[in-house]
Amino acid sequence: VLDSHAHLASDRFVGDCAEVLQRAWSVGIEHIVIIGDLTDAARELAQTEPTRLSFSAGVHPHEAAAFRGEEDVTRIRVLVAAGAVAIGECGLDYHYDFTPRERQRVAFDAQLRLAAELDRPVVVHSRDAEDDTIAMLRTASAAGVRGVLHCFTGSLALAQAAIDVSWCVSFSGIATFKNWERDDVIAAVPDHLLLIETDAPYLAPVPQRGKRNEPAFLPSTAAHVASVRGTTPTAVAALTTANARRLFRLPTLTTTS
Numbered sequence: 001v002l003d004s005h006a007h008l009a010s011d012r013f014v015g016d017c018a019e020v021l022q023r024a025w026s027v028g029i030e031h032i033v034i035i036g037d038l039t040d041a042a043r044e045l046a047q048t049e050p051t052r053l054s055f056s057a058g059v060h061p062h063e064a065a066a067f068r069g070e071e072d073v074t075r076i077r078v079l080v081a082a083g084a085v086a087i088g089e090c091g092l093d094y095h096y097d098f099t100p101r102e103r104q105r106v107a108f109d110a111q112l113r114l115a116a117e118l119d120r121p122v123v124v125h126s127r128d129a130e131d132d133t134i135a136m137l138r139t140a141s142a143a144g145v146r147g148v149l150h151c152f153t154g155s156l157a158l159a160q161a162a163i164d165v166s167w168c169v170s171f172s173g174i175a176t177f178k179n180w181e182r183d184d185v186i187a188a189v190p191d192h193l194l195l196i197e198t199d200a201p202y203l204a205p206v207p208q209r210g211k212r213n214e215p216a217f218l219p220s221t222a223a224h225v226a227s228v229r230g231t232t233p234t235a236v237a238a239l240t241t242a243n244a245r246r247l248f249r250l251p252t253l254t255t256t257s
């Protein structure tokens with residue numbers, strides 16, 4: 001199974017990243033997309049295992065107050081030229097509002113336009129910002145941008161807006177929490193647009209909830225998604241892995257696993 005979203009270059013993994021990766025491979029994680037920022041940290045980590053790790057580059061909405069416009073866009077361009085498979089995570093977070101909303105929209109819009117220009121998918125973070133997210137994803141999609149709404153916790157209407165333009169919807173460990181109420185969305189996403197992720201180090205799934213999350217915990221989320229969709233974890237793993245490889249244009253493995 002493929003973890004489509006993990007912050008393995010985060011400070012939280014300094015010191016035992018090698019063990020974290022070892023545990024991931026040992027439970028059958030076959031690839032991890034490391035979500036990066038404007039630094040080289042995610043790229044450098046991904047280069048240690050180029051067939052099993054890839055990376056993204058972008059400006060998170062929480063960091064958008066510091067977005068420097070063309071200078072940061074140029075930095076993302078450099079990281080894409082160095083192999084970043086996606087732009088992000090970027091988007092809108094009106095729940096925490098760590099950045100003024102107008103600044104968030106400016107940074108998100110710049111990254112969507114870069115994604116159109118460079119033909120790279122976007123990894124989108126959206127929280128309590130559905131109307132603006134829907135408007136911006138429609139504009140981006142009309143410009144040819146592909147993407148994923150990651151760590152989905154929104155309404156069926158938001159998911160439907162993504163599905164309408166063939167964007168993926170990704171579920172994290174939140175979907176295993178007792179207070180999760182969006183199994184309707186898990187059921188509504190068509191097979192070819194379904195992704196799963198850990199969002200490590202955040203949001204460890206039940207039964208690991210409360211711990212630092214890591215890719216090895218992804219099977220718990222796969223199991224929940226499978227039960228909602230009336231299928232097997234193995235089938236969910238195969239489906240979501242193929243979808244992520246297509247979205248991020250990762251080479252398909254020729255070895256069997």
Ligand SMILES: [Zn+2]
Pocket residue numbers: 089124125126150151
């Ligand atoms: Zn996020």
Ligand SMILES: [Zn+2]
Pocket residue numbers: 005007035089199
């Ligand atoms: Zn994230």
